[in-house]
Amino acid sequence: MLGKGIIQGMVETARNFAGSYVSGDRLVTVQYPEERLAQIEAARNFPFLVYDGEDWQQGLRCVACQICEKECPPKCIYIIKDVTKKPDHTGKLQFQPKVFDIDISVCMSCQICVEVCPFDAIKMDVEYELSTADRFGQLLLRKSDLARPNAYYHRIHPTEATAVDAHLATERAKAAAKSKPDSKPAA
Amino acid sequence: METLEQIRDRLAAAFPQARLEIVPNGSPAAQDSLWMDSAQALAIARWLRDDPALRFDYASNVTGVDWLDTTVKESTKSVQVIDGVERLIEKKTERLIPGFLEVVYHLYSMELKHGPLILRMRTGNRSGEVSVPSLTPVWRSAEFQEREVFDLFGIVFEGHPDLRRILMWDGFEDFPMRRDYVEPDDYEFEPTPHDEVLEKAQRHHPEVSS
Amino acid sequence: MNSPQTAAFVSGYEVRAKSGANGEFGGELLEIAMGPHHPSTHGVFRMDVVLDGERVVKLKPVFGYLHRNHEKIAEDATYLASIPYTDRLDYFCSLTNNWAYCLAVEKLAGLQVPERAEYIRVITAELTRLQNHACLGGFLLQDMGASGTPLMYAFREREKILDLFESLTGARMMCNYMRFGGCRCDLPDGWLEQTRQVLAGFPRFLDEFERLLNENEILMSRTQGVGVLSSDLAVNAGVTGPMLRASGVNYDLRKVDKYGIYDRFSFRIPLGDHGDVYDRYMMRILEMRESFNILSQALRDIPEGPIVDPKAKIRGFRPKAGEAYGRIEAPKGELGFYLISDGSPNPYRYRVRAPSFINLTILEDMCLGHHVADVVIILGSFDIVLGEVDR
Numbered sequence: 001m002l003g004k005g006i007i008q009g010m011v012e013t014a015r016n017f018a019g020s021y022v023s024g025d026r027l028v029t030v031q032y033p034e035e036r037l038a039q040i041e042a043a044r045n046f047p048f049l050v051y052d053g054e055d056w057q058q059g060l061r062c063v064a065c066q067i068c069e070k071e072c073p074p075k076c077i078y079i080i081k082d083v084t085k086k087p088d089h090t091g092k093l094q095f096q097p098k099v100f101d102i103d104i105s106v107c108m109s110c111q112i113c114v115e116v117c118p119f120d121a122i123k124m125d126v127e128y129e130l131s132t133a134d135r136f137g138q139l140l141l142r143k144s145d146l147a148r149p150n151a152y153y154h155r156i157h158p159t160e161a162t163a164v165d166a167h168l169a170t171e172r173a174k175a176a177a178k179s180k181p182d183s184k185p186a187a
Numbered sequence: 188m189e190t191l192e193q194i195r196d197r198l199a200a201a202f203p204q205a206r207l208e209i210v211p212n213g214s215p216a217a218q219d220s221l222w223m224d225s226a227q228a229l230a231i232a233r234w235l236r237d238d239p240a241l242r243f244d245y246a247s248n249v250t251g252v253d254w255l256d257t258t259v260k261e262s263t264k265s266v267q268v269i270d271g272v273e274r275l276i277e278k279k280t281e282r283l284i285p286g287f288l289e290v291v292y293h294l295y296s297m298e299l300k301h302g303p304l305i306l307r308m309r310t311g312n313r314s315g316e317v318s319v320p321s322l323t324p325v326w327r328s329a330e331f332q333e334r335e336v337f338d339l340f341g342i343v344f345e346g347h348p349d350l351r352r353i354l355m356w357d358g359f360e361d362f363p364m365r366r367d368y369v370e371p372d373d374y375e376f377e378p379t380p381h382d383e384v385l386e387k388a389q390r391h392h393p394e395v396s397s
Numbered sequence: 398m399n400s401p402q403t404a405a406f407v408s409g410y411e412v413r414a415k416s417g418a419n420g421e422f423g424g425e426l427l428e429i430a431m432g433p434h435h436p437s438t439h440g441v442f443r444m445d446v447v448l449d450g451e452r453v454v455k456l457k458p459v460f461g462y463l464h465r466n467h468e469k470i471a472e473d474a475t476y477l478a479s480i481p482y483t484d485r486l487d488y489f490c491s492l493t494n495n496w497a498y499c500l501a502v503e504k505l506a507g508l509q510v511p512e513r514a515e516y517i518r519v520i521t522a523e524l525t526r527l528q529n530h531a532c533l534g535g536f537l538l539q540d541m542g543a544s545g546t547p548l549m550y551a552f553r554e555r556e557k558i559l560d561l562f563e564s565l566t567g568a569r570m571m572c573n574y575m576r577f578g579g580c581r582c583d584l585p586d587g588w589l590e591q592t593r594q595v596l597a598g599f600p601r602f603l604d605e606f607e608r609l610l611n612e613n614e615i616l617m618s619r620t621q622g623v624g625v626l627s628s629d630l631a632v633n634a635g636v637t638g639p640m641l642r643a644s645g646v647n648y649d650l651r652k653v654d655k656y657g658i659y660d661r662f663s664f665r666i667p668l669g670d671h672g673d674v675y676d677r678y679m680m681r682i683l684e685m686r687e688s689f690n691i692l693s694q695a696l697r698d699i700p701e702g703p704i705v706d707p708k709a710k711i712r713g714f715r716p717k718a719g720e721a722y723g724r725i726e727a728p729k730g731e732l733g734f735y736l737i738s739d740g741s742p743n744p745y746r747y748r749v750r751a752p753s754f755i756n757l758t759i760l761e762d763m764c765l766g767h768h769v770a771d772v773v774i775i776l777g778s779f780d781i782v783l784g785e786v787d788r
Contacts, residue, residue, distance in 0.1 A: 328635020
């Protein structure tokens with residue numbers, strides 16, 4: 001019968017329409033911004049710099065090795081090494097960045113910087129409600145805008161942050177074990 | 188599928204004048220390729236497509252490669268007798284290998300489900316003699332890809348039915364995929380934090396200081 | 398199968414208006430630029446069409462509006478830094494793009510992918526295929542005038558799959574997930590369970606989608622016998638993917654190359670009979686059913702184990718000098734990467750064999766003699782993505 005296929009399709013549309021009142025499977029729209037979806041833990045947006053402790057300048061894990069700057073595909077990271085050094089979490093003296101800028105108008109959120117970082121210093125943020133009126137100034141994030149405490153990292157990526165902390169703790173233990181036999185003959 | 192050597196031997200029997208050479212590939216992929224003379228390329232391509240044991244009816248990938256001029260430093264050591272004393276003489280020579288452009292075809296057979304056979308053709312040099320015969324009459328799939336190679340590498344395909352620029356706009360002059368391509372300096376100022384970028388911006392906008 | 402005559406090229410022909418002698422039209426030819434801003438062209442794509450009345454007598458595709466010289470960028474970057482750029486080729490199917498590139502690099506460097514990673518790759522690639530084909534169905538119907546409904550149903554399913562991608566890779570579309578010799582990270586807890594749940598609802602969606610459309614008389618009369626592509630021309634023009642199989646050529650790289658671990662799964666290759674738009678639409682529906690089968694088997698069999706080859710290095714990756722061509726069956730056709738290494742951290746030559754680009758070769762042949770309105774759906778049945786055409 002001509003028109004059978006069309007009627008069959010109409011029935012399907014009607015079923016979906018009625019079904020959207022009862023089944024969450026059929027009605028998937030979320031009324032943003034009143035309603036929000038739960039944050040997905042693995043989500044990534046733009047990078048930030050992790051620091052330990054209270055003072056962000058003292059606790060910054062970044063040692064200005066510039067690997068991320070070299071590996072960044074769109075070249076949105078800009079680092080200048082400071083001449084002075086500061087101790088890192090194991091107590092070893094390391095360089096620190098004097099300037100650490102990320103141009104997030106260029107950044108493509110690929111996470112390569114996180115992967116290549118040997119010091120677990122740069123991680124991905126999940127903040128997505130970013131808007132500014134100034135395209136040039138405010139989309140260029142300086143070191144102070146990028147620094148976030150480790151606690152923040154724990155809050156947004158709990159599983160990953162715990163693993164990173166465990167890894168850093170073993171490194172500290174190794175460093176402590178190494179320095180002990182060295183210190184004895186000195187003492 | 189026959190090995191590349193067998194294919195080469197059969198081709199050499201069918202086309203005695205053609206120059207055929209196997210180009211070895213050092214990577215673990217071990218996909219060696221066959222370099223053919225461009226004079227008889229069209230006939231060879233047709234033969235490869237129609238031979239009942241090969242039936243390469245599908246040209247999957249066509250691309251260009253730019254090989255720049257390279258200088259190879261060679262040293263030859265020889266023992267010579269000078270004034271009754273044997274001496275090891277080392278001769279250093281520099282040899283210039285002229286650059287050329289290369290077209291690479293990856294052929295497969297959909298009918299017999301084998302492949303790849305990798306064909307290469309080379310141009311005489313990088314500036315004047317840049318033409319090779321087009322294989323579009325044999326494999327239609329080469330049509331757009333040869334146009335792309337012409338567009339980006341500047342290889343001229345003789346016998347191509349519609350050789351125009353395809354990705355760049357008409358009127359564009361350079362060939363952007365060549366290794367020695369220099370970007371035009373038509374820079375738009377955007378204050379990104381790179382030295383390079385800021386330098387460029389300074390050149391174009393002396394009034395901007397950063 | 399493929400006689401030399403079929404390779405004859407249709408170009409350079411003279412275009413002349415039909416004279417009034419055969420009774421229909423004696424007017425002038427009309428030249429129209431369809432696009433680049435035209436809703437049916439799926440992006441910035443232009444067709445210069447010459448019309449005789451409503452009939453197409455000449456058609457030249459024009460593109461390059463989105464050209465960013467991906468290949469040049471990749472030759473200036475390290476091997477690793479190109480992976481996020483491959484996401485942006487066919488932005489619907491970033492995971493299959495990743496896979497094709499990683500496969501080529503693995504061939505080049507001789508890396509072995511651990512078993513668990515192979516399973517993850519199959520699962521993510523088939524999920525990609527599901528969402529791509531579902532959306533293609535929606536877009537094609539949108540082009541035909543079925544505004545919204547089929548597309549929204551397809552997007553609803555795609556949404557669930559994108560959620561899975563996000564919880565695995567961190568991004569919904571630009572996944573950047575696969576690495577040379579494996580994958581970037583292991584599956585998060587409960588991901589497999591979540592995937593099984595999403596998949597459990599998928600057959601119902603497919604049934605509904607088919608009931609909604611397959612027997613629809615308008616759809617059938619618009620698509621059947623339109624844009625017929627003969628198998629000889631399809632093979633000669635290097636058409637791949639569902640388009641080729643709709644013309645009845647049995648060539649699927651998952652069966653031919655058996656890359657990854659596709660030889661472990663039992664699935665069939667749907668083949669079309671007529672090679673028209675309707676067959677190409679049905680091909681996608683049937684392939685989704687087969688992808689569902691592959692997924693159920695992969696989710697059942699996935700083993701525990703490492704996810705990356707220990708020989709693979711993230712920093713300082715330099716393959717030996719040589720070259721490799723790796724290809725996979727992406728949702729749109731054969732996606733190949735051709736790499737030449739000179740032993741440095743950057744590839745010497747990096748080439749993408751993009752399926753949508755090469756499929757467009759025969760657009761003109763398929764449109765000649767059809768109405769303008771049919772051009773839109775013929776193009777819709779190609780399944781092109783301009784990010785990949787222009788690169």
